[in-house]
Amino acid sequence: MNNLEKYNQVFMETLDVEVDQLQDLKYQDIDNWDSVGHMSLVAAIEDTFGIMMDTDDIIDFSSYQIGKEIIKKYQVEL
Amino acid sequence: MISSAVYLAEWKGNMTDYNKILEISPFSLERSHKHELMSKRLVELSKHHYNNCQEYQRILDVLGYDLDKISSYYDLPMIPVKLFKNMELKSISDDAVVKTMTSSGTTGQSVSKIYLDRNTAAYQQKTLVKIMNQLIGNARLPMIILDCPSVVRNRAMFSARGAGILGFSIFASDTIYALDDNMKLNTEGLLSFIEKHKGKNIFMFGFTYMIWQHFYKELMAAEVKIDLSEAVLVHGGGWKKLMQEAQSPEQFKLALQDVCGIRRVHDYYGMVEQTGCIYIECEYGHLHASIFSDVITRRTRDFSPCDFGERGIIQVVSMIPESYPGHSLLTEDEGYILGEDDCPCGRKGKYFNVTGRVKKAEVRGCSDTYEQR
Numbered sequence: 001m002n003n004l005e006k007y008n009q010v011f012m013e014t015l016d017v018e019v020d021q022l023q024d025l026k027y028q029d030i031d032n033w034d035s036v037g038h039m040s041l042v043a044a045i046e047d048t049f050g051i052m053m054d055t056d057d058i059i060d061f062s063s064y065q066i067g068k069e070i071i072k073k074y075q076v077e078l
Numbered sequence: 079m080i081s082s083a084v085y086l087a088e089w090k091g092n093m094t095d096y097n098k099i100l101e102i103s104p105f106s107l108e109r110s111h112k113h114e115l116m117s118k119r120l121v122e123l124s125k126h127h128y129n130n131c132q133e134y135q136r137i138l139d140v141l142g143y144d145l146d147k148i149s150s151y152y153d154l155p156m157i158p159v160k161l162f163k164n165m166e167l168k169s170i171s172d173d174a175v176v177k178t179m180t181s182s183g184t185t186g187q188s189v190s191k192i193y194l195d196r197n198t199a200a201y202q203q204k205t206l207v208k209i210m211n212q213l214i215g216n217a218r219l220p221m222i223i224l225d226c227p228s229v230v231r232n233r234a235m236f237s238a239r240g241a242g243i244l245g246f247s248i249f250a251s252d253t254i255y256a257l258d259d260n261m262k263l264n265t266e267g268l269l270s271f272i273e274k275h276k277g278k279n280i281f282m283f284g285f286t287y288m289i290w291q292h293f294y295k296e297l298m299a300a301e302v303k304i305d306l307s308e309a310v311l312v313h314g315g316g317w318k319k320l321m322q323e324a325q326s327p328e329q330f331k332l333a334l335q336d337v338c339g340i341r342r343v344h345d346y347y348g349m350v351e352q353t354g355c356i357y358i359e360c361e362y363g364h365l366h367a368s369i370f371s372d373v374i375t376r377r378t379r380d381f382s383p384c385d386f387g388e389r390g391i392i393q394v395v396s397m398i399p400e401s402y403p404g405h406s407l408l409t410e411d412e413g414y415i416l417g418e419d420d421c422p423c424g425r426k427g428k429y430f431n432v433t434g435r436v437k438k439a440e441v442r443g444c445s446d447t448y449e450q451r
Binding site: 027028034035036039052054055056058059062 | 176177196199200203204207211216218230241244247248249251
């Protein structure tokens with residue numbers, strides 16, 4: 001699995017969504033991506049890629065797309 | 079360091095931008111600078127809510143306020159926190175609401191409802207981060223939550239307790255709940271967590287009475303000794319129940335140090351109606367207002383501001399709320415301001431003590447007077 005597939009996988013497993021929902025998915029769009037789901041998602045992404053995000057990045061991580069840009073800062077190539 | 083003057087010049091004739099305000103160091107502004115910044119932002123917020131929240135508009139009209147004539151935030155109307163229990167106060171459309179926070183007050187069954195949109199929710203979280211970074215640094219730390227996991231499980235309706243825990247979880251690199259869902263201390267889990275993170279700072283968070291009842295007392299009774307001498311504890315939620323057990327804040331600290339060696343213990347004051355703007359106790363035992371919010375103590379008889387040292391009802395103002403008209407609130411708490419800009423800890427801004435809840439009769443008295451003014 002490449003990093004993009006892993007990234008997608010984390011979203012699908014943590015938030016219980018399908019792959020075709022991902023592109024436009026934003027924080028608070030669906031019930032599962034609320035503030036509780038957000039912390040689970042962050043933890044799962046950090047575990048998957050072995051990174052630790054800054055608090056500001058956790059807050060700014062507000063969509064599937066923005067998340068990609070954020071984890072690139074941590075040397076995760078997608 | 080970024081000063082407020084830069085932004086005030088930039089905003090001359092324009093709206094303030096809270097994301098810019100967030101760039102100012104939380105305890106850096108002296109009285110006159112803070113007053114200027116807060117007055118601009120808070121008058122703006124008042125106008126924004128006046129134009130976007132019908133109920134707020136009606137209240138201000140009845141009270142006869144003319145926002146164009148107000149230049150100091152001391153003169154802005156205050157909304158009694160109780161009103162959030164009786165009315166749906168929001169300045170956004172229903173579909174912009176991303177989160178509704180609730181608090182059950184200490185009395186009665188009615189709950190406050192606070193409506194958040196994306197921006198206000200993000201401002202709250204970012205503000206909390208700025209204030210907390212001053213205390214625990216920028217790195218995320220292993221975190222012990224002195225509560226049970228079920229408190230954040232019911233995600234449909236967030237209690238103030240759940241919201242508090244979740245909000246502070248952003249500082250965690252790894253978390254453990256100290257209690258299980260039967261409120262029993264998870265001693266083994268704690269010991270291995272502490273062992274795993276040996277040599278690191280540990281961040282602990284919880285609510286004062288829960289800590290006393292389910293952490294301190296159980297640790298006292300248990301045979302084990304745990305070493306949290308390098309940890310920092312932040313706790314809040316009020317002292318009412320501990321006072322009933324005749325425990326003072328000083329005794330609370332000593333008792334905790336005795337049982338787990340912890341030396342850095344910080345109380346905080348805050349409320350769900352102004353989430354994010356917390357007031358943290360410094361090393362000298364004083365609660366501090368950051369630049370993002372302020373406290374004003376008011377005299378019961380005419381709501382004029384109290385002098386330093388004079389006890390009064392606490393008004394809280396916050397520069398955050400855009401989605402609901404909660405930027406200037408009259409609380410049901412009493413306290414007194416100790417001073418401003420000159421606490422020995424070096425933080426600028428007001429520092430104060432909270433002495434407890436306003437007596438029931440007085441609360442009724444003050445909101446009645448308020449509505450008839």
